[in-house]
Amino acid sequence: MAKRLIPTFNRILIEKITAPAKTNTGILLPESSSKLNSGKVIAVGPGSRTSDGKLIPVSVKEGDTVLLPEYGGSEFKLEDKTYHLYREDDILGTLHD
Template identity: 55%
Template sequence: MAKRLIPLLDRVLVEKLAPPTKTVGGVLLPETASKMSEGRVVAVGPGRRSLNGDVIPVSVKAGDTVLLPDFGGTNVKLDSGSEFALYRDDELLGVLTS
């Protein structure tokens, strides 16, 4: 039976994206090149409660592409063999748009 992970509170489940190895023009990038760490949001929790009891929703939604910090998050490996990372909503650096 395959397991499915549903994040709690303000947690965000992210699938890390592989950094590009070529530029749009076809130039190969060395491994030592500065790379942005990107990920695709797979699932989000319902949000966290404020001091007065209201729910503060998570700022991203499933399908968003986000910029990840270099360190942090909890690595998670599910039955499917895919590797994910679990972050708090406030740890994400931004949402990437095209």
């Protein structure tokens, strides 16, 4: 049975995107060449609440590619995959093609 984590409040579950080690033509890339720290949104919480109880929904959705800070988030493993949990405030932006 596969487990599924649903974040609470304004937390976002991210699977980090790793840069390819090789180009399409077979050229090996050094590890430091990829400075972009990005990830794919796997799940989002319902959002946070204002002082009067009104729900403020999360601004990203499942499947979005987001730009992440260099440090932060909580790393954990779930069924042999590594995920990161961030608060919505930590997400720097959304990446679009």
